[in-house]
């Protein structure tokens with residue numbers, strides 16, 4: 001498990017009862033970071049999911065999304081926390097595993113019909129990914145797929161996202177541990 005074994009678990013962060021899956025220990029290791037980007041690159045070169053642009057979710061989705069956009073020869077569009085993007089934005093509020101949050105995209109960041117691969121480090125409730133998909137669709141984009149390093153299936157995000165018909169790919173799971 002060269003990817004999973006490099007991910008650190010921090011109990012009770014940011015709140016009591018949360019087992020925080022910390023990918024910083026994976027990506028600080030050059031072998032780990034390369035494994036992640038090579039695996040995602042190979043998957044999207046060969047799986048038939050066709051897309052034009054990568055949309056990465058702040059903050060850890062930027063690290064993966066940026067590298068993957070480079071290896072796949074795509075552009076990169078950020079989804080950011082409120083107040084960070086300088087031009088006109090669209091915003092959505094959503095529920096997290098441990099609270100609520102808001103995200104924004106520039107209104108001119110996509111063109112009508114553009115196909116998007118959403119990228120983030122981790123899928124828990126699916127609230128963030130579904131909010132990002134909502135923003136992409138508000139802007140006329142089409143969500144072709146969603147990519148994560150970590151899936152936490154016990155929390156239910158994967159099921160919710162699959163029920164809505166989106167394609168998901170993740171590199172590892174933490175289940176009942």
Ligand SMILES: O=P(O)(O)OC[C@H]1O[C@H](OP(=O)(O)OP(=O)(O)O)[C@H](O)[C@@H]1O
Pocket residue numbers: 057058059060061095096097101120121122123124125126127128129157
């Ligand atoms: O599936 P969900 O329940 O929505 O949870 C997943 C989100 O939670 C984490 O981000 P966090 O809110 O910790 O923000 P950060 O990346 O800016 O640290 C993670 O990076 C995802 O974006």
Ligand SMILES: Nc1ncnc2[nH]cnc12
Pocket residue numbers: 018019020021022097122124125152
């Ligand atoms: N358990 C968890 N670990 C890391 N990031 C998260 N985002 C939501 N839940 C998380």
